[in-house]
Amino acid sequence: xxxxxxxxxxxxxxxxxxxxxxxxxxxxxxxxEAIQEASxxxxxxxxxCIEGCPVRIEIPAFIKALKEKDFQKAIDIIHRDDSLPxxxxxxxxxxxxxxxxxxxxxxxxxxxxxxxxxxxxxWDLENRxxxxxxxxxxxxxxNIKIAVVGSGPAGLxxxxxxxxxxxxxxxxEGYHRLGxxxxxxxxxxxxxxxxxxxxxxxxxxxxxxxxxNVLIGRALTIEELFKEGFKAVFIGAGxxxxxxxxxxxxxxNGIYSANEFLTRVNLMKAYKFxxxxxxVKRGKKVAVVGGGNVAMDSARTALRLGAEHVYLIYRRSxxxxxxxxxxxxxAREEGIDFRLLTNPVRYIGDTNGFVKQVECLKMELGLPDSxxxxxxxxxxxxxxxxxxxxxxxxxxxTPNPILSRTTPGLKVKKxxxxxxxxxxxxxxxxxxxxxxxxxxxxTVITAMGAGRKSAQAIVxxxx
Numbered sequence: 001x002x003x004x005x006x007x008x009x010x011x012x013x014x015x016x017x018x019x020x021x022x023x024x025x026x027x028x029x030x031x032x033e034a035i036q037e038a039s040x041x042x043x044x045x046x047x048x049c050i051e052g053c054p055v056r057i058e059i060p061a062f063i064k065a066l067k068e069k070d071f072q073k074a075i076d077i078i079h080r081d082d083s084l085p086x087x088x089x090x091x092x093x094x095x096x097x098x099x100x101x102x103x104x105x106x107x108x109x110x111x112x113x114x115x116x117x118x119x120x121x122x123w124d125l126e127n128r129x130x131x132x133x134x135x136x137x138x139x140x141x142x143n144i145k146i147a148v149v150g151s152g153p154a155g156l157x158x159x160x161x162x163x164x165x166x167x168x169x170x171x172x173e174g175y176h177r178l179g180x181x182x183x184x185x186x187x188x189x190x191x192x193x194x195x196x197x198x199x200x201x202x203x204x205x206x207x208x209x210x211x212x213n214v215l216i217g218r219a220l221t222i223e224e225l226f227k228e229g230f231k232a233v234f235i236g237a238g239x240x241x242x243x244x245x246x247x248x249x250x251x252x253n254g255i256y257s258a259n260e261f262l263t264r265v266n267l268m269k270a271y272k273f274x275x276x277x278x279x280v281k282r283g284k285k286v287a288v289v290g291g292g293n294v295a296m297d298s299a300r301t302a303l304r305l306g307a308e309h310v311y312l313i314y315r316r317s318x319x320x321x322x323x324x325x326x327x328x329x330x331a332r333e334e335g336i337d338f339r340l341l342t343n344p345v346r347y348i349g350d351t352n353g354f355v356k357q358v359e360c361l362k363m364e365l366g367l368p369d370s371x372x373x374x375x376x377x378x379x380x381x382x383x384x385x386x387x388x389x390x391x392x393x394x395x396x397x398t399p400n401p402i403l404s405r406t407t408p409g410l411k412v413k414k415x416x417x418x419x420x421x422x423x424x425x426x427x428x429x430x431x432x433x434x435x436x437x438x439x440x441x442x443t444v445i446t447a448m449g450a451g452r453k454s455a456q457a458i459v460x461x462x463x
Contacts, residue, residue, distance in 0.1 A: 005108025008037040010115050015333050019303055022188040022271055025330060026090075034119040038067040041111050044103050049113060052101035054449030055088075055157070057081045059098060059113055066116060075120045082117075083160035083203065084153065084448065086125060086195040087182055089118030091293075092445040093324050125198050138206055139166035144462060147172060147230040149216045149403070152180020153444045154236030154435030156203065157451030158458075163206040165459055170230075171208060174215035177267060180238055181436075182444070184267035185259075187297050189304070190327075193266075217402035222410070222431060232430045232458045235418060236451055239397040239436035245289075249347030250393075254281060254355040258290070258298045258394035265301055280305070283390025287311040287358050289344055290394035291321040292441075296328065298392045299336045310336050311386060315343040315363050315376040341365070343376065345383070347391065357385045399437045407431075415440065424454030425461075432458055 011027040012018075018025050029037065041063045049059045058077050065074035078085045094114035102110035144167050148155045151173040159169045177183055179196045204210065214220060216237070225233055242257030244250055261280065264270040268278035286302040288295050291314035299310045312331065314321060317340050321328060332338065341363045348357040362382035365374035399416040411419040411427040417438055424432040434450030436442055 003042065003104060003108070004036075004040050007040070007109035007112045008033045008115075010112070012330075018189065019300075019334050022304055024192050025189050028122055029115055029119045031119075034116055035067060035069065037112050038063045038116055040104060041067070042103055048101040048103065049098040049111075052098040053081075054097065054445045055081045055452055057098075057117075062120070063111070063113075063116060066120060071120060071123050075124045078117060078120060081452070082448070083157055084182075084199050084444075085117050086121035086199055087153065087191065088445050088448065089114050089116075089121050090191050091186060091443075093443055095325065097445065121195075125195060128198065128202075138164050141168070141207075142166045144168060145170065145228075145230045146458060147216075147225045147233045149222075149233065149235045150174075150180055150237035150435075150437075151178040151200075151210065152182060152236060152238045152435065152447065154238070154437075154447040154451035154454075155180065155234065156200070157448040158234045158236060158432075158434070158455045159208045159451075160203055160206065161452055161455030162458065163203065163208050165455075167462075169208045171210045172214045172216050172220070173210065173212045174218075174237075175267065176212055178210055178212065180236075184263040185294065185297075187262065187266055187301050188271075189300065190297065215402070217400075217406045222403070222407045222428075226430065231462060232432065234424070234451070234454050234458065235403065235426075235431065235433040235437055236435045236447070236454075237400070237403060237437050238447075239399045239417075239441050241398045241400045241416070242393070243396045243398060244393055245344070245395065247344060247346050249349055249355070252347050252349040252355040253353050254283065254389060255347060255391045255393065256281075258288075258294045258392050259397060261298055261392045262294070262301065265305070271301075271305060281390055282306050283388070284308045285311075285388045286390045286392065287313055287344075287386060287388045288392045288394055289313045290396075291316065291323060292394065292396070293323045293327055294396075294441075295394035296323045296331050296336075298394050300331055300334060302390070302392065303334055303336065307390075311339050311388070312336050313339045313342050313344060313358070313360065313386075315341065316373060317341055317365065320365075320373040339386075341376065343378070348385070355388060355391055358388050358391060359383055359385055396441045397436070398440065403437075422453065423457035424450060425457055430461065432461075 062074045062077040099110040148171045242259040264280040269276035270278040270280035288299040362379045363376040366377040369375045404412045418433040424434045432454040435447035
């Protein structure tokens with residue numbers, strides 16, 4: 001039988017409707033659509049898609065079970081390697097990982113692996129609501145305590161893997177809510193927070209203990225965790241310190257880091273003000289600086305907060321943008337004004353100290369840099385002004401130095417990332433690290449992959 005070359009499209013909410021609220025934009029597959037898409041899989045013998053997955057999900061196996069309508073078996077297969085499929089099915093860049101390896105891609109569209117994963121995760125969440133789901137399987141309990149610092153994707157994955165092995169895992173989170181970047185960094189319209197909470201509840205069922213409002217490095221040090229009886233520590237605290245460009249006027253009122261802007265809106269629910277007493281400036285003319293997923297999230301969030309015009313200022317061309325293609329497409333559909341090959345050089349304020357303009361330079365692309373992308377080169381005399389009343393700077397983050405400063409013997413790099421080998425081992429015995437605190441800003445799935453590797457390294461260390 002001939003394989004359908006075109007993937008089954010996923011339905012989305014109409015643009016005019018979705019820009020007025022923070023509800024999720026993609027609607028997901030129906031059962032019929034998921035089975036139809038799963039039927040396109042060739043069930044390759046060599047399974048190259050698994051090689052492209054950072055957590056090495058048995059992709060052909062779960063797709064086969066889905067095609068046969070055995071949804072429980074399919075989600076159980078995913079859960080062996082991925083503790084957060086509702087998250088990865090939504091925000092993982094599958095098009096650059098598992099799907100880019102898909103054999104079907106040679107003659108048509110790659111299998112929509114992420115969308116199939118999302119369908120199964122949503123099916124599982126619905127069944128949990130009525131008390132029907134497989135309980136997490138764990139090894140017999142061991143009386144060995146392990147601490148996990150941070151409840152983001154790296155920390156949650158490491159905790160889940162260790163709990164499966166029967167270890168007593170405690171996750172320490174500095175914020176009042178669990179989920180790390182999954183709750184404070186990714187908007188509701190891309191990742192509903194109740195789904196994050198549901199996945200965390202499953203980890204609680206497997207025995208993981210969670211402690212909120214405890215910032216490790218401040219409330220407790222790594223050394224104190226060992227004194228309290230923890231035999232190993234995994235640091236997955238992410239990279240929460242925002243980068244700025246050091247431009248004149250950058251300290252004017254109305255200029256936010258994307259970190260603060262999205263945290264106020266997502267974690268502290270400023271978009272529901274005054275129901276939630278966390279105000280945030282609602283600019284009418286907003287400029288977002290950057291070209292990654294965080295920049296897209298910030299621009300689309302500003303639009304939903306009531307902005308009349310949102311500029312996306314990026315110093316390279318669209319081809320070099322690190323953001324997912326589908327997020328760029330959605331941003332364009334929603335009316336975000338892309339100002340490409342453009343770079344801000346200074347901010348101009350009014351008499352009250354609020355930003356009113358951003359001065360920009362036009363750029364052209366030169367020789368490739370260390371990232372492999374062409375370097376942006378300023379065009380002399382191309383300065384121009386854009387009227388704004390709010391700016392969001394989304395050019396990446398670096399790790400907060402609190403942990404490294406309070407942990408003598410923990411080696412860090414120049415930018416503050418913890419030095420760790422491929423398995424997460426640091427310079428301190430019994431201390432492991434993974435995710436953005438090691439690599440700098442990366443993706444949810446790469447952080448999860450690091451958490452999984454570190455969990456195995458911890459098991460080996462304790463043996």
